[in-house]
Amino acid sequence: MTLASNGQTAIIRTERGLAIAGTRITLYDVMDFLKAQYPPKLIRDKFNLTDEQINAALSYIKANSTQVEAEYQEVLQTREEIRQYWEERNREHLARIATIPHKPGQETLWAKLEEQKAKHASHKP
Numbered sequence: 001m002t003l004a005s006n007g008q009t010a011i012i013r014t015e016r017g018l019a020i021a022g023t024r025i026t027l028y029d030v031m032d033f034l035k036a037q038y039p040p041k042l043i044r045d046k047f048n049l050t051d052e053q054i055n056a057a058l059s060y061i062k063a064n065s066t067q068v069e070a071e072y073q074e075v076l077q078t079r080e081e082i083r084q085y086w087e088e089r090n091r092e093h094l095a096r097i098a099t100i101p102h103k104p105g106q107e108t109l110w111a112k113l114e115e116q117k118a119k120h121a122s123h124k125p
Contacts, residue, residue, distance in 0.1 A: 009021055010052070010053065010056030010057070010060070011027065011060045014026075017071060017075065018060070018071065020047075020049065020053050020056070023049070023053070025047050025049070026075075027057055027061055027068055027072075028071070028072050028075045030043055030047070030054075030057050030061070031061065034061070040054055040055075
């Protein structure tokens, strides 16, 4: 896939996977937003891309949908494994932190924090 204006390659393979040339943005980053139903113009603006760059990315994804989707699923799996690893690794540490008594004089602050946590928890689906 090349950019029409200068003939340079628009999509390249890096150690992070398929990426938009001249950026650190992978096609998997773009796909996250496509899967969330973001319009191309919003994705372009989110990543500060040119029209040519976003169009090249979308064209490449469409033309190579089977390959890109398979790689995207691998990326999602890896992300989940990493998330689970760190959640497990930090579970004991966070539990230990929770047992540390609060500093004197911060009762009001902690009460507000607990109120916000409860409010946030009640809004989850």
